[in-house]
Amino acid sequence: MNRGWMNRRTLLASLLILVVIPATIVMGIVVMDDRKYYFISLLIILYTLIPFAMVFESRKPQARELIVIAVLAAIAVAGRSAFFMLPQFKPVLAIVIITGVSLGAEAGFLVGAVTGFVSNFFFGQGPWTPWQMFSFGIVGFLAGILFRIKWLRRSKLSLCIFGGLSAIVIYGGIMNFSSLSLFGSNSYTKESIIAIYISGFWFDLVHAIATVCFLFILARPMLEKLDRIKRKYGLIER
Amino acid sequence: MRRDSFAAYHPIVNFGYFVVVLAFSMIFMHPVFQGIALISAVTYSIVLNGIKAIRFNVLYMLPMLIILAAANPLFNHAGVTILFYMKDGNPVTLESILYGIASSCMLITVMVWFSCYNKVMTSDKFIYLFGRIIPALSLIFSMVLRFVPRFKQQIRVISVAQRSIGRDVTQGNVVHRARHGIRILSIMTTWAMENAIETADSMKARGYGLPGRTSFSLYRLDRRDQTMLITLAILIAAVLIGASAGENTIRYFPSIHMKDQSWLSAVVYTAYGLLCMLPAIISLVEELKWKFIISKT
Missing domain, CATH: 1.10.1760.20 (Arp2/3 complex 21 kDa subunit ARPC3)
Structure with a gap:
């Protein structure tokens, strides 16, 4: 576990947490009338899996x-x-x-x-x-x-x-x-x-x-x- | 097992189709849309699985639908049309009952779509699609899928060998049996790890990780797939236009409100119906074609 990939993951995770997830929630409230909790929560949980997958792939295991x-x-x-x-x-x-x-x-x-x-x-x-x-x-x-x-x-x-x-x-x-x-x-x-x-x-x-x-x-x-x-x-x- | 014609399309058509219909059935709570999606999903699952699907839908999905629909008004007291009061003083409203029915319909539709997905999107198609984007992870997926039956086979081999020295799970008293069982699993795990390292070394020797990788299943995006993708795109666009005009939304609380029906809603309903029924229609048409061709010769 060296520092390089840890930092990349932190960067990607913070991008997801600070930008993509709020954007999804806003879209849920504005476009979908704040009723589609199931769909929105499913999207957010999928996002959480992305940083792990990307870091693992980019490391060429x-x-x-x-x-x-x-x-x-x-x-x-x-x-x-x-x-x-x-x-x-x-x-x-x-x-x-x-x-x-x-x-x-x-x-x-x-x-x-x-x-x-x-x-x-x-x-x-x-x-x-x-x-x-x-x-x-x-x-x-x-x-x-x-x-x-x-x-x-x-x-x-x-x-x-x-x-x-x-x-x-x-x-x-x-x-x-x-x-x-x-x-x-x-x-x-x-x-x-x-x-x-x-x-x-x-x-x-x-x-x-x-x-x-x-x-x-x-x-x-x-x-x-x-x-x-x-x-x-x-x-x-x- | 009968071969389904929609499943014979390019994996990207299959996967894209399921992503879209699943998202739409989770988003659109409008009763007409829900009805269309539920009926189409059930129809396609029967086309795919025949009598087994009917049993699955009636035995598991129908009771679940009723239970979930009944559970909602117990927790949810919003809405203006109060029907009666429960013993603890909380009101039961018409809106919450209808919302319960709608949300359980949504869940059932999603589950039935997934039962179709499981049949159509086999793991080799999944690996073909994602092998380029996430090569290492999809390799892990395919290896795990292969290892599970292989480990079961190996457990049988070990257990036969252990039986010859009187140490199988069928021999001895209960304590012995449990101990033998654990021993067999332990042998299996050690074997699996050693075997794995050997597999990895042989993969490396054969050039794993070098550029120019090939894949097992070959699919070609031919004209039929392109026509299909364009058709899907047109239908999806029609549904999305309808969505932006507010045709497919419904408000449940505090009171039920839908947009009035117009010629546009008829167009959108037709588009959504066609979209959801597409795989079943394709299968049916292919079946008829086949019947027609054999009857002529």
Whole structure:
């Protein structure tokens, strides 16, 4: 992780945040009569994915790097389809967090976003796809960042706490919001927000328990395997 | 599986078409437009998936439509036409009921369009379209899609090997079985990583990352695709002109208000109807042509 691409991403992200997103909101209010929350929020969530994609592409990643990301995403997708009969009980978030810790924030984001996108080729694409891509991705990104600044450790306890919290607060928080935006502008009342978060809470709780369980079982062996690969082949050392 | 004629067009036609109809069905809340979009989406999904689509629409989409439509008036108390008061003193208004129906219609339409999208925009078309813009990421997409079945296959291989030494998930008591299962997954992960590095080295040896890359599926933008793109552009322009004249907007709160119907609205409705029905019409025409040709010979 050198400073060059970090700065480019910051520049691009600030351009999106300061210019494009407000422009979209203004367009939503002026042209579309302030009623199309669903469409506007979908556009904004798509914008958030652009800086990551552009930085990754402009870096011209090596084949080894691509493949390791693809393998981890494939494991997450396979894990999601292996547990298809248990709703919300999925290992995706655990694998994304492990990736973020072991391979860095960018790889964490990519594995999360790619898993969200590709697994919906098996589960069915829908308006929820960009939301899932962003939620999985941002959890992986945060795991990487927090590990870098030493807030997150490689211990089981630390990872499990982060996993449980991120499933409820970040993933649940974003996905519940996305389902709320279906109902349109007049549904942004206090009681409807509370209602949607309460009705989503049990799903989020199952998701959090799943993430904690999978992190508890997977964290150590997976991290060891990734370390071994990194050391054996001199992988991703920037 | 029957081959759909709209799916045989250039990927850019398919993808552009779905982006436009999805955006339009999310934006236009006018009842006539919603009706057109919903009917066309359901028709096309039946053309694509046959009896399976009918089952999907009736079993999942219809109950969802009713539940979502009923949920809105419980939360949403805006609007001037008060029908009655709920026990907690909040009013139930005509506007919020109609808005609930409209927004759930919108959601259902989008879902049904997506079920068509899944059928038409296969992953190789997606990679063909985006391979130029985001080459590394679309390579990752295609590799993940390939790895998932491959890993499942490899799990079977490992599990057979483990069974021969009495360590398969079907052997031993519950604790043993769980431990064997984890062991198999662990072997699989190590194998996947090692195998991945080998694949990467062989990709590099064969010149990955050098200029002049070719792609697996070849599509050509021929005259049929160009005609299609122009037709789509004309219809989209007509709908957008209608939108700028306020034909497709509706105000729900505080009271329902729509623009009065005129000759322009008839034109815009026809254009939107044609746009949404286009894939179904194409399939039908091709089918008839085919029938006609076989019956002659």
